[in-house]
Amino acid sequence: MNAALLEVAGLTKTFHSGGRRVAALDDVSLTLAPGETLGLVGASGCGKSTLARVLVRLVAPDGGSIRFRGANWLSLEGAPLRRARRHLQMVFQDPLAAFNPRATVAGVLTDPLRIHALAPRAGWPDEVAQLLTRVGLPPDHAGRSILDLSGGQRQRVAIARALALKPDLIVLDEAVSALDVAVRARILELLVDLQRASGLAYIFISHDLAAVRAVSHRIAVMEGGRIVENGPAAQVVRAPESAAARALVAAVPHLARERTG
Amino acid sequence: MTPPRTGASLCRLRALGVRYAGAAHPALGPIDFDIAAGERLAIIGESGSGKSTLARAIAGLLPAGAELTGTLDWPAAGRRPTPGRDLGYVFQDPGQSLNPVLTIGEQVAEGARHHLGLSGRAARAHAADLLTQVHLPDPGRLLAAYPHQISGGQRQRVAIAAAIAAGPAILIADEVTSALDTTVQAAIVALLDALTRDRGMTLIFVTHDMALAAQLAGRIAVMGAGRLVEAGRAGDILQRPISTEARRLLNAHIDLDTPPLIGEAAP
Numbered sequence: 312m313n314a315a316l317l318e319v320a321g322l323t324k325t326f327h328s329g330g331r332r333v334a335a336l337d338d339v340s341l342t343l344a345p346g347e348t349l350g351l352v353g354a355s356g357c358g359k360s361t362l363a364r365v366l367v368r369l370v371a372p373d374g375g376s377i378r379f380r381g382a383n384w385l386s387l388e389g390a391p392l393r394r395a396r397r398h399l400q401m402v403f404q405d406p407l408a409a410f411n412p413r414a415t416v417a418g419v420l421t422d423p424l425r426i427h428a429l430a431p432r433a434g435w436p437d438e439v440a441q442l443l444t445r446v447g448l449p450p451d452h453a454g455r456s457i458l459d460l461s462g463g464q465r466q467r468v469a470i471a472r473a474l475a476l477k478p479d480l481i482v483l484d485e486a487v488s489a490l491d492v493a494v495r496a497r498i499l500e501l502l503v504d505l506q507r508a509s510g511l512a513y514i515f516i517s518h519d520l521a522a523v524r525a526v527s528h529r530i531a532v533m534e535g536g537r538i539v540e541n542g543p544a545a546q547v548v549r550a551p552e553s554a555a556a557r558a559l560v561a562a563v564p565h566l567a568r569e570r571t572g
Numbered sequence: 573m574t575p576p577r578t579g580a581s582l583c584r585l586r587a588l589g590v591r592y593a594g595a596a597h598p599a600l601g602p603i604d605f606d607i608a609a610g611e612r613l614a615i616i617g618e619s620g621s622g623k624s625t626l627a628r629a630i631a632g633l634l635p636a637g638a639e640l641t642g643t644l645d646w647p648a649a650g651r652r653p654t655p656g657r658d659l660g661y662v663f664q665d666p667g668q669s670l671n672p673v674l675t676i677g678e679q680v681a682e683g684a685r686h687h688l689g690l691s692g693r694a695a696r697a698h699a700a701d702l703l704t705q706v707h708l709p710d711p712g713r714l715l716a717a718y719p720h721q722i723s724g725g726q727r728q729r730v731a732i733a734a735a736i737a738a739g740p741a742i743l744i745a746d747e748v749t750s751a752l753d754t755t756v757q758a759a760i761v762a763l764l765d766a767l768t769r770d771r772g773m774t775l776i777f778v779t780h781d782m783a784l785a786a787q788l789a790g791r792i793a794v795m796g797a798g799r800l801v802e803a804g805r806a807g808d809i810l811q812r813p814i815s816t817e818a819r820r821l822l823n824a825h826i827d828l829d830t831p832p833l834i835g836e837a838a839p
Contacts (some may be wrong), residue, residue, distance in 0.1 A: 348834065355724070355753050462619065490620045492780050496824035503833040518753040523827045525833050548828050562758040564783035566810065566825050 314381065315511050316479055317343040322375035324361055324536075335361040337536035345479065346510040350527030350544060352520050352559055358536040359516045363484045366514065367401045367455065368392065380479060385526040397427050400473035404485035406465035410457045416468055417453040418497075422549070423475040442471040447501060462493035467501065474505065480512045481485075487522055499525050520559045524548050582609040582742070582774055583630060584645040590625050593637030600625045600798045604641055609648050609741075612768070612775045614785035614806070615821050616821060617795030626795065627778045631661050643789030653742060657687035660735030664747040666727035670719040675702075676730050683737035702733040706763060725756035729763065736767065743768055746778040761788060782821050786810055794818045 321422040343349050349351055352358050364370040366377065368384070373521045378386040380398060387395055410419055420439045424430050430438050440450035447469040457465060466486060473481050483502070486493040489516040505511065517523050523530055523544075530547040532540040534555035540547060551557045588602025600622040609629075617623040629644065632655055637761055646652060653659040663669040671679060680702055683697035690698060695837055696715065697764050703711035706729040728748060735743060745764055749757035765788055768775040777788050787791050788807045794809065796801040796817035802809065813819045 354755050410635070492826075493618055493820055493824040496826060499833060500828070506834075518755070520754065521828055521830065524828060525826050525830060527832075528834060544832065560828065562755040563828050564754075564758070564761075564781060564787060564793055565827050565829070566783040566822070567786065 315342045315378075316345045316347075316380065317341075318376075318378040319366070319374050322362070322365060322377070324358075324370065325374045326345055326361075326364060333535040334358075334397060336365065336375075339375070339533075339536070339538055341531055341538065343480070343512055343514065344466065346506065346512055347529070348405055348506065348513040348515055348527045350523035350530040351514055351516045351523075351533060352523045352530060353533035354557065354559070355554075357533040359533050360484055361536075362533070363401065363482050363514070363516055366482055367399060368396070373553065374406070392457045394427070396474035396559065397423070397429075398556045399482070400476060400478040400480070401482045401484065402466070402469050402473055402486045404488055406462070406469040407457070409469055410465070412458055414457050415453070416448075416455050417458070419457065420453075420475055421473055423472060427476055438475070442475055443468075445474060445505065447497075448472045461494075463490055463498065466490060466494075466498055470498075470501065470505070474509075477509075478511060480514065482514045482516070488517060488519060495522065500505065502526055518559075519563075520548070521563045532559065576597045576839075581606050581647045582611075582649075583607040585630075585642070585645055586645075587642035588629065588644055589641040590622075590629050590634060591639045591641070591778070592635070593639075595607045598641075598798060600629065603785070603800050605800055605803065607774070607776070610772055611791060612789045613778070613814075614777045614779060614789035614792045615795060616661065616779055616782065616785045617817065618780060618821070621795040621817070622798040623778050623795045624746055625798075626800075627661075627744050627776060630683055630776065631659055631744050633657060633661060653740075654687075655821055656683050657738045658740050659742040659744065660738075660740040662731050662743070662745045664730070665751050666724065666731040667719070667751075670734075671729060672719055675715065676717050676719065680715075680730065680734045680737055683734055683827055687738035698737070699733070702737055702750075705767070706730070706733045708733075716743075723755055723756075725752055728752065728756075732760075732763065734765070736771075736773075738767065739771075740773070742774045742776070744776045744778070747780070749784065750780070757784075764788065780821070782810070782825050783827060794821070 320340045322336045322339040326333045350357050359568040365372045376384055404524050417439050420442050421435045424435055439453050443450045443452055448467050487498050527544045530544045531538045532553055532555050540556045547556055551560050585603050585605045587602040591598040591599045596823055615623045615626060641804055677696055677699050680699035684690050684698045685695040700711040702713055708714055708729050749760050779785050790805050792809045793800055794815055794817050801817050802815040813822055
């Protein structure tokens with residue numbers, strides 16, 4: 312029963328930029344169990360967003376394999392791929408850029424229901440109300456325009472859109488980085504509550520080790536396209552082994568309750 | 573502006589309010605507050621609390637049509653600071669605050685040429701010197717580069733160099749690290765700290781991060797819904813916050829000592 316939900320082995324991806332070859336992914340391997348959160352942390356340009364895009368099949372890797380829900384994820388094409396995408400959803404950093412700016416909340420949330428034919432049309436309003444309630448928004452927000460929501464509310468709608476398809480895995484790419492401290496804390500709590508309730512797995516990508524630590528069971532540290540460290544979250548934070556992990560630990564602003572200066 | 577005596581009131585706000593053009597309600601105020609010359613002040617608050625509006629009102633950088641009520645005096649200098657010469661301002665996103673079609677050298681030298689009356693050649697040498705002071709590598713080559721050719725953290729260093737080019741006594745840093753990675757953020761905070769300390773500048777640091785505020789500033793002003801809800805010594809606010817806004821920001825703060833939200837054991 313403890314079979315891996317996701318098994319990534321030997322992923323490579325090279326970009327060519329102005330005559331330079333940049334290895335965005337260099338022999339990346341990882342596994343994820345159902346209901347688990349893997350935190351993926353690293354500085355800008357370490358390849359973490361490329362990995363996210365390869366996992367959700369927005370970018371094709373040069374080499375390597377991905378097994379998801381026991382099947383070869385990279386061999387899926389066309390209609391079977393479109394059907395299978397419902398099991399692996401993504402939430403982006405900037406929810407405003409991730410939505411059609413003219414959409415309403417209800418429109419955003421019924422799109423996946425319609426596309427994947429998950430509920431009869433008559434059931435959509437109920438489904439939308441339930442989704443909004445799950446992410447802590449009042450159901451009467453359904454009629455609002457995306458533009459009328461705050462950044463935190465928009466990110467809740469983005470999470471609700473991902474949840475609409477009852478996925479097994481959500482890849483969150485810097486999903487809380489653009490949010491205020493207080494809003495960020497509430498979104499992190501929401502993610503953990505949703506995981507407890509439904510057993511979904513997350514890959515939580517961020518440059519912010521403190522946010523990663525708060526929600527992750529395991530942490531993988533990326534640098535220069537490689538995973539340079541991978542272990543239980545507490546261990547990576549307490550005793551970082553790689554230079555990249557040590558730099559990330561040192562960079563977290565620490566709230567000194569008593570000033571020493 | 574001659575550098576005022578440390579401790580003298582640099583800026584005095586009385587019933588200061590700001591209403592943006594066409595807005596039904598004021599974005600700020602009324603605010604009563606004093607900023608001391610040479611102090612290091614953090615203005616903290618959530619999005620929409622009015623912290624950037626307050627910083628822009630102090631800097632005289634409110635958009636056209638914004639209506640200012642109350643008074644904003646400069647007792648130590650006796651007149652408003654001239655932006656660029658007496659007061660430097662660093663914005664959140666250097667991708668937007670830097671001009672994409674001017675070289676880095678032109679943008680950093682501009683303040684020195686305009687406010688210090690340096691010749692083109694002298695201003696260029698001054699700009700190279702400033703780029704060294706903000707720890708950018710190879711300043712000679714960088715002078716001829718454009719903003720898009722360097723990283724976000726490097727762009728923010730360029731914006732800081734441009735802000736201090738004319739040797740202002742006041743530096744306002746408005747969410748300057750929010751768009752940056754944590755590792756880059758730590759380096760920019762260390763740079764601001766060293767630069768303003770070495771020059772005895774007054775630093776006004778706008779942020780939503782309590783830890784950064786306490787790290788850089790001696791005094792913290794907490795904003796909420798356009799009002800100043802609490803102000804005091806940084807250590808006091810961390811240990812004995814009075815306002816709900818300060819408590820909320822402290823409670824929401826996450827660092828590596830914060831208990832994780834999930835159980836330790838993997839499922």
